[in-house]
Amino acid sequence: MTKFLLSRLGLYAAIAAPSLLILAADRPFLIQVAIGTLISAILALAWDILSRTGQVSLGHAAFFGIGGYGSALLTPILGAALGWVIGILLCGVVAVLLGAVTLRLRRLYFTIATLSFSLSIQVLILVTPGITGGATGIMPPVIAGGSPPLQLLFITGCLVAAAIVSDVFLGRRFRPAFFMIRNNPDLAAASGVPVTRLKILAFAVSGMVAGLAGACYCGLYGYVIPDDVFTTNWNVLPLAVTILGGMDTTIGPVVGAIVLRLLEEAARHFVGGVGYQVVYGAVIILFIAGMPEGLVGYGRQLIRRSRRSSERAPVKASLAS
Amino acid sequence: MTASVVQAVLLALCMAGLYAAVAAGLTLTVGVTRIINFAHGEFVMLGAFLTYWLHTRFGLSPWIGMTVSGVALALLSAIVYRSFLARVLKQDEHNQLLATLGLSILILNLAVIAWSPDPRVMQAPALLPALNLGGVTIPGNNIAVALVGLLLFLAMYAIRNHTRYGTQMRFASDDPGLAMHAGINVDQIFELSFVIGGAAAGVSGGLVALVLYVQPTVGVDLVIRAFAIIALGGLGNIPGALIGSAILALTEGLISTFVPQGGSWGFGIAFLILLLVLVIRPSGLFGKQVPA
Numbered sequence: 001m002t003k004f005l006l007s008r009l010g011l012y013a014a015i016a017a018p019s020l021l022i023l024a025a026d027r028p029f030l031i032q033v034a035i036g037t038l039i040s041a042i043l044a045l046a047w048d049i050l051s052r053t054g055q056v057s058l059g060h061a062a063f064f065g066i067g068g069y070g071s072a073l074l075t076p077i078l079g080a081a082l083g084w085v086i087g088i089l090l091c092g093v094v095a096v097l098l099g100a101v102t103l104r105l106r107r108l109y110f111t112i113a114t115l116s117f118s119l120s121i122q123v124l125i126l127v128t129p130g131i132t133g134g135a136t137g138i139m140p141p142v143i144a145g146g147s148p149p150l151q152l153l154f155i156t157g158c159l160v161a162a163a164i165v166s167d168v169f170l171g172r173r174f175r176p177a178f179f180m181i182r183n184n185p186d187l188a189a190a191s192g193v194p195v196t197r198l199k200i201l202a203f204a205v206s207g208m209v210a211g212l213a214g215a216c217y218c219g220l221y222g223y224v225i226p227d228d229v230f231t232t233n234w235n236v237l238p239l240a241v242t243i244l245g246g247m248d249t250t251i252g253p254v255v256g257a258i259v260l261r262l263l264e265e266a267a268r269h270f271v272g273g274v275g276y277q278v279v280y281g282a283v284i285i286l287f288i289a290g291m292p293e294g295l296v297g298y299g300r301q302l303i304r305r306s307r308r309s310s311e312r313a314p315v316k317a318s319l320a321s
Numbered sequence: 322m323t324a325s326v327v328q329a330v331l332l333a334l335c336m337a338g339l340y341a342a343v344a345a346g347l348t349l350t351v352g353v354t355r356i357i358n359f360a361h362g363e364f365v366m367l368g369a370f371l372t373y374w375l376h377t378r379f380g381l382s383p384w385i386g387m388t389v390s391g392v393a394l395a396l397l398s399a400i401v402y403r404s405f406l407a408r409v410l411k412q413d414e415h416n417q418l419l420a421t422l423g424l425s426i427l428i429l430n431l432a433v434i435a436w437s438p439d440p441r442v443m444q445a446p447a448l449l450p451a452l453n454l455g456g457v458t459i460p461g462n463n464i465a466v467a468l469v470g471l472l473l474f475l476a477m478y479a480i481r482n483h484t485r486y487g488t489q490m491r492f493a494s495d496d497p498g499l500a501m502h503a504g505i506n507v508d509q510i511f512e513l514s515f516v517i518g519g520a521a522a523g524v525s526g527g528l529v530a531l532v533l534y535v536q537p538t539v540g541v542d543l544v545i546r547a548f549a550i551i552a553l554g555g556l557g558n559i560p561g562a563l564i565g566s567a568i569l570a571l572t573e574g575l576i577s578t579f580v581p582q583g584g585s586w587g588f589g590i591a592f593l594i595l596l597l598v599l600v601i602r603p604s605g606l607f608g609k610q611v612p613a
Binding site: 182289 | 405430
């Protein structure tokens with residue numbers, strides 16, 4: 001048990017270490033890039049938690065946006081801490097409702113329903129300018145007084161929190177159930193797994209973590225506009241990040257966010273501001289077709305193989321039996 | 322007032338023809354191979370660009386444009402199937418969905434890079450004479466869209482239900498293992514249905530160029546509606562898709578005409594329809610109760 005705990009603590013330290021290094025380097029551009037990367041890692045972790053139950057969402061921009069708008073609208077009324085908590089809980093409530101109605105939808109229908117849900121939320125914001133400011137958006141208070149290094153520190157903390165949540169759902173208690181639900185929901189139900197409850201739980205947790213990412217994002221610069229937080233970018237990004245890094249892991253989305261950000265910067269350099277998302281498509285295709293376990297899964301395979309080959313040499317004779 | 326209602330209804334029915342055309346190709350592919358082809362919308366978008374390009378560069382009539390698009394997209398579908406999808410077909414459903422999604426994002430953004438995200442209008446000559454019904458005028462191109470859409474739709478229906486290949490397709494989709502034992506080349510049949518779906522996407526793309534803006538995101542907009550329509554009609558149920566497209570186009574058309582700012586509600590409506598139907602009947606209004 002302690003060994004497990006130590007390895008987890010090591011993981012969280014490894015997640016936080018790059019941010020601290022960047023903070024020490026004190027380069028404004030790097031800090032901005034790091035903040036963006038960490039936010040996509042949080043969003044990707046949220047997506048992955050849901051995907052472990054076999055529910056492929058294309059609507060996480062909705063929770064991202066609701067988290068941003070919720071925290072932005074509630075902070076002036078309730079104060080920063082409570083405003084964020086309630087804003088994120090709101091994401092959980094919306095996620096439970098959406099989860100309940102989409103529960104019976106199988107793969108394709110589920111994905112389409114989440115996608116059109118996120119587009120509908122955007123329309124809802126646009127037609128209620130009285131509350132949400134419509135297309136012009138609103139101006140929430142900035143986090144950490146607008147100082148980028150403090151913001152980076154705060155968002156690193158959020159990422160570690162998201163990683164802990166993700167680990168809970170990879171633990172002994174949830175992992176086997178989620179795995180069964182994804183592969184054969186009927187068999188899972190027949191074996192006594194509470195399929196409905198777990199699917200909705202995964203949805204609620206995933207929605208809240210995505211909301212946290214949205215709240216972080218909107219608090220960075222102090223403005224929220226629907227064209228920014230509800231773009232398909234935020235729907236597609238978590239998929240690409242998670243597939244690149246490795247699904248069903250905590251470290252995967254973090255690694256994926258970093259590598260994708262590098263690829264993205266390279267793509268921006270070659271094709272400019274529009275169309276850089278081409279790397280998302282390419283990454284998804286290449287990894288699904290060639291390396292479905294992602295970078296982390298591939299790395300683990302390499303380690304296992306090298307370990308096995310080093311073990312194999314002395315015990316060659318016993319293999320024959 | 323009545324004239325404007327009649328006009329809105331007729332124009333919406335013309336749009337229904339386009340929706341039906343997109344959904345018909347998609348429902349054939351999805352119904353047979355069970356590959357949830359997200360990239361169908363991007364195939365439609367490529368067809369629209371090809372038709373637009375043939376018209377503006379070479380002055381070719383959109384009739385020729387949509388035929389060429391159909392052939393071109395059929396070829397592209399064959400290439401995509403052989404190089405990529407056949408391999409993904411062996412993986413689990415989760416990955417199949419992600420793979421076609423990746424393909425869709427890739428094509429969409431390549432189009433953005435190559436042609437910029439700006440919308441374009443094809444200044445097409447009227448393909449058919451306009452229809453005048455006592456104060457109500459329907460432009461000829463909208464009528465052409467409705468007719469070709471319906472024709473395409475009927476063609477898909479006929480292929481699936483009244484040809485030898487169609488019988489094999491239905492067999493292969495019901496039970497690929499048994500079909501293989503009966504001597505059907507399942508892989509080839511899957512490829513064929515994918516190619517036919519691609520051809521339909523290409524022709525629908527020609528229709529898009531006639532009545533909508535030609536832009537890289539046009540495919541996403543249409544494929545979401547097509548999925549809502551398929552959900553309404555039930556997976557693989559081709560007549561159901563026809564009724565579904567009429568319902569969707571009518572609600573959308575009437576709301577965008579008579580509700581202020583209603584033009585952008587299309588997605589919301591598609592989503593609501595999808596939810597309502599699926600909550601009441603998870604396999605669509607007219608679908609058999611089989612999981613997608």
